[in-house]
Each structure stands twice: as structure tokens, then as C-alpha cells.
Amino acid sequence: MKQYTVSRAERIMIAIIGGGPGGLTLARILHVHGIDSVVFERDASGDARSQGSMLDLHTDTGQAALQAAGLEREFLAAARGEGQDLRMLDHTGTMLLQEDTPDDAPMLRPEIDRADLRDILLSSLPAHTVRWGSAFTHAEGNLLYFADGSTATCDLLVGADGANSRVRPLLTDVEPTYSGKVVVQSSIRDADRTQPELAEMVGRGNYWAFGPDRMLGAQRNGNGVVQVSVSIYGPSDLDPAAATDLPDEWAPQFRRLLAACDEPFVVRPAYLLPIGMTWPRRSGVTLLGDAAHLMPSHGEGANQSMRDAAELAQAIAAHPDDLDAALEQYEPAMFERTAKVAESSAEVAKMMSGPDAAKKVLAFFS
């Protein structure tokens, strides 16, 4: 039986579980409004694990949140406008669409490395805002329990702890279900030097090749890495080779791209929450980001998470002495906005799969 230090539970006004894009944005905007919070993050430190690939942040969501956080300048310095480039092909290697971003193009959806975004947010917070190595396990009333045996009490608990949220069960029994699709991922390090021909083929941004039963994607990151992935329907424990052994009709350049990857391919099954999921209001607890609305990963998840954070921070700042009123301002609007976005993300997911995906996506972009 684990021993908890309940008698010495620390008192906190706003406890945020999870230091992803949503949780850190919330802590930062609260700080801008002079409100302290504590972020409990299970990672042992800011560089405990690779943050993965790029995020494209949109003007009305991710970028608007960074504006509210007073971090627009830092974002623009780290963002890559050329990351908006897109090359779209079919599996025979025929180029269907090539969009290169002019140098003076507006930064509508620039890409930023996840690690850079995390660094910008972390360095904008007062020291000790983030408690590393603090995995939240459960709560009893307003008493929070962590895996290291520590406890804390809070006035408002915010679950920003992603797809497998441990806070979500306090509000609903609904759990994410497997979408049927996996993304099988690896990467090429220092691609310009080690694989110049493939690096040139992928270009400065996104490279998508659509085949009858799978999509191959490659994406240029800011640090010379090219991320490579294959999205395919199959069991959640699919053997990666079933995705990366391309059928004969695929052009050889795609096989070369997969063969050049440095790391073993990792299978990431995609889980989803039901579109339009809500929960009955509960005083002192709420959710944001993937914890609240896990949707297909088509460029909206982090953006919506950061917008949730901005709206929740603004609601708390408007009602610092009445957190129920803050939730009344935040939750219904968040439910309505994210249900619509989840609906359109599901449509994009449908469009990007199936034997005529290339045709449908091309028509969409045209």
C-alpha cells in the first residue's frame, strides 16, 4: 500500500496536470494575468523525451493563444514559414501538386518544432511553476495524489494530460476508442548531409504520397531531421513491416525514403473520443486539449488545446473569486467550438484514406 503525505498536502489555487502545449499555455497566460498556478508533469525534465515532429500553428488558435501569452515575437523567431510548402504525389511518383511558400507569404500556418514551442513556453514561466516527475494518479475530493507519494489540494484541477487523461474519469466514464488507423513512424537524421537526394525530394515542408491503401508522409523538421511515416488501417499492434513493405506498384523513390530511416519504425495507434463529448459541470475540475476532445491528427489538436488554454485563462482572470463562473464561461463555448472542429477533422481523415484519396485531396486543395 503506497504511503501518501496527506497531512502535509500543499494548497494550490490552480493545479494543471500535464505540461504539453495546452497546460503550459494555460500556466503562462494565467501568469500574464498575475495568477499563479502549478503544472504537474510526469516527465522527469524538459528534455526527458523527444518531443516529436512539427506543429503548424494557425492564426486564430495556436498563434492567437501565443499572442495572449505575450510570446508572439519568440514564436515568429522560431517558426518556419517555408514549412508550409507542400508536395503531393500519387504512389507511382507522379507529382499532383507542388506549393512553394514565397518568402513574403503571410505566416498563416507556419511550422514550429514541438521542442522549440515547449522551450518558449517553459522559459516564460517563473521558476518552479512546473513540477517535473509528478505523475498524477487520482483525486479524492480536492485532494490530489501523485505517483511519488506526494499530495496537494487545489481550488481548480485542470486536466491537460492528453489522450490517456487520468483527470478525465473524474468527469466522465467515456474512454477513447481505437480509430482503426495506425501511424508507423521513423526519421532520417541530418538528412541534407546523409541523404541529399532524398532531402531534396522531400523539400522544405510536407511531402505526401497517396496509394490505394496507405499514405506515406515525410516532413522536414527545423533541426535537419526528416520525419517519415506511413498511415494505414490495421490492428493497433500492427507489425510495422506490414506498413513499410510497400506493394510493387509504389515507385522506388518511396522505398528508398523508408530504407534511409535511422531508427526502428514505431507504431502509433490513433485513438479518438466521441465527437461532441461533454460532461456535466463539476465544481473545481475541468479538462482541456486532447484530454477533452481527442480528434484525428490533422493539424488541429495542439491548436485547439492552446485555444482552450487561452479561453480558460481568460475566464479565470475574469472571475478569479468565482471559479464556477469561470467554468460556466469556458466549458459550453469550448464544447461547441471543438465539436465542429472534430467533425471537420473526421471529414479530412475520411478524405485522406481510401483508394481515391489522392483525387479527393487534390480536389480539396484546388
Ligand SMILES: Cc1cc2nc3c(=O)[nH]c(=O)nc-3n(C[C@H](O)[C@H](O)[C@H](O)COP(=O)(O)OP(=O)(O)OC[C@H]3O[C@@H](n4cnc5c(N)ncnc54)[C@H](O)[C@@H]3O)c2cc1C
Ligand atoms: C503524428 C501527429 C502529428 C500531429 N500534428 C499536429 C499539428 O501539426 N498541429 C496540431 O495542432 N496538432 C497536431 N497533432 C495533435 C497534437 O499533438 C495534440 O493534439 C496536442 O499535443 C495536444 O496537446 P495537449 O497539451 O492537450 O496534450 P499533450 O501534448 O498530450 O500533453 C499532455 C502532457 O501531459 C503529461 N501527462 C500525461 N499524463 C500525466 C499524468 N498522469 N500526470 C502528469 N502529467 C501527465 C504528458 O507527459 C504530456 O506532457 C499531431 C498529433 C500526432 C500524433
